[in-house]
Amino acid sequence: MAVSPTAPTTAPATAPAAAPAAAPASTPAATRRVHRPVRAALVALLTAAALLLPGTTATAATTPAPVPIPALTAAGGTFQQVTGFGSNPGNLAMYTYAPAGLPGGAPLVVALHGCTQTADDYYRHSGWPELADRYGFAVVLPQTGAANNPLSCFRWFDAAQNSRGVGEAASVLQMVTRAGALFGTDRGRVFVTGLSAGGGMAADLLADYPDVFAGGAVDAGPPAHCAATLSAASSCQNDDQRLTPAQWAEKVRRAAPGHPGPWPRVAIWQGTADTTVRPVNATELRDQWTEVWGIGRSPSGTRSLPGGTTETHYDDAGGRPAVALYSIAGMGHGLAVAPGPGTDNCGATGAYFLDAICSGYHTALFWGLDSGGPTVPGLPAPSGLTATATGGDTVALGWQPVTGAVSYRVFRDGAPVADPTGTAWADGGLSAGTAYGYAVAAVAADGTTGARSGTVTVTTPGGPAACWTTDNYHQVAAGRATLTGGLVYALGSGQAMGLWNTFTVHTLRRTGPGYYVLADGSC
Missing domain, CATH: 2.60.40.10 (Immunoglobulins)
Incomplete structure (x- = not known):
């Protein structure tokens, strides 16, 4: 459910966020974006079997094996394993990357890999080390292993692992504390991101520790605390849970009782062709966090970005985006990267690292990491823009x-x-x-x-906004909605529209290329 199968934690059928086998990096980008149905079905069955084997609970004595890593990046920063970061109740390993000469008071980003991946995979492919060099922050890369889960998925679906003060969630918090001591982190600028199962755990951590994380990003993952047992994980990944925004928000508030705010700013990344963690998860995440913020679900703005990406943002009372939904047309399950030398490029393609757009770059901008760079004495920021x-x-x-x-x-x-x-x-x-x-x-x-x-x-004024009111059958026939298991979802936003028939009528508004939102009564 949650997250890119990099085999992240969202798995088919009964398994959490496990992803279909990724296409080789040498295949064309368009081919890599959509997983072949037969292969996906086979991997789903194998994954379900693996995750239901006995012995998936970690023993205190076994930590994930270290992975071979280079000591330095080309930019001179250090990527290394850190031991002795705490009692480690979740049996995780801690890796860090810090740019050369990182000053005290810099931000910190926690980046969680997907199923079947390692910290080294995320270090090499996600683009976060490149962005750390550019904007000046440290990165913590937690790693789980087969002792915890047969597919090395973070256990976003296990209440003993994904809750405040226990299990893997507590281990990640200990890593944040240790990194703060190592790097002199600005405790007001700590962020968490993750893919698939890592995305599901990132969503849980945002709910568990809103007093620690200023913001987060969930890439191909489920809503916070969607599942508390393995058996519930598949439903989260694949189906509309039919919860109201208030019910979704209550899951967040229960995770950290008594927290009055402020709440983390949340970026949501989702491929419209993801069959491992269905696009409805992005809609549920949007509903969950806009309700927590109390800002409603009417978009404050929509724009088109590279890679067929549509960004829809929801602003707080001060006019700053609190929740942003990034929908990538035609992309399957994975983390969106965009290799290249440009400012908006980052990362490298690989299994569940898909060539579309540098999601990390746009997430960094959303969090405001671009505004904390070096300053020049005597040259303050211009005012009155x-x-x-x-x-x-x-x-x-x-x-x-x-x-x-x-x-x-x-x-x-x-x-x-x-x-x-x-x-x-x-x-x-x-x-x-x-x-x-x-x-x-x-x-x-x-x-x-x-x-x-x-x-x-x-x-800018104008644009492609237009509205269509008709029954669900004809919305699907016109390509404005998709059909899954007899239910209809708006193309792009993934909003649930009900049964596929000629009796259920909705209005859809186009807010960008290949992106439609429910607009009943508002067009």
């Missing part, structure tokens, strides 16, 4: 001057796009009906960039 849409494809920017600046650097969605010498600039050639986030920094005479301003988001 404004962004105004002046047409369907143009945004006009303006800001206050900074003494000592010879130019300014403008960032769109975290990537540098211009270096004007004045305090105004117009960004053209944009897509209509799309949200863009802008920030600006002053540049000194020696070419060093100072602190960035806060991000201002603006949406």
Whole structure:
């Protein structure tokens, strides 16, 4: 259910988040995105059998075996195993990556692998070490093993392992504490992310420790505390649980009783062709965390990103995204990466690491990790940034001057796009009906960039929004919804629409390419 099968924890039938065998990295990206049904069915049966074998409970004496790892990355940072981080009730191993010269007060990201994967796999493929080098943060990579689960899945589905103060959840918290001592972590900027089963555990950790994690990302995983037993895991992965947003939110509130807030900011990543952890999980995660935040399920904005990705965000009372849903058209079960040298590239393809978009990069921007870079004495962040849409494809920017600046650097969605010498600039050639986030920094005479301003988001007018009202049969026939087991789900958002027949009628609104949301009574 939860998470990419990298064989993460979401498994078919009775097994938790176990993924079908991934296509070889040498196959074309389009082929790698969709798992072959026959292979998936076979792996599902084998996985279910493996997970139901006796002896899946770890013994205190056995820790996951160390994996061979290089001492350094090309950038000079260190990737190594850390021992003696605590009592380790969940029988996990701790690995860390820290960029060379990491200063105190840097953020920390906990990255959880999927089923059949290791910390080394995540280190080599996920892109998080590259982003750590770029933005200046440390990474903790927990590792489980076959002593805990036959497929090395984190046990997001076991109440003795996924709850506050016990099992694997407690082991991860001990790693955070140890990393804080090692790196001098800013305790207000600790984040957790994971794929498939690792994604399911990441969701649980966000609910268990909202006082520890400022934000999280769930990649191809289930909602927090969807399952408390192995037998419930398959249903979570594959089926609409038919819980209300309030019921989903109550699972979070029960996990850390008495926590008054604030709550973590949550990014949700989901492939629309994922048959291991169905897209309905992303909808349930969205319902769960928007309800926890008390912000409703009407999107604050929607925009198109690379790789056929649609981002829908839900803002808090201050206008900052609290929950963001990233739906990747046509992608199967896995973590989205985008190898390459560009600012928005990261990672390497492999089993359950699929070439689509650098999910880590956009998650880092969502968490605000791009705004904590080095600053230049005397060159503070420009103030008074404004962004105004002046047409369907143009945004006009303006800001206050900074003494000592010879130019300014403008960032769109975290990537540098211009270096004007004045305090105004117009960004053209944009897509209509799309949200863009802008920030600006002053540049000194020696070419060093100072602190960035806060991000201002603006949406260009127009766009592809349109509505269709008809019965579920014709919504599916028109390609605006999908059919699974006699039930209908909106394409892209995965929202449940009920039975496949000509009697159930809904309105769907298109908010981006291949992305539809329920809009009954609002179009």
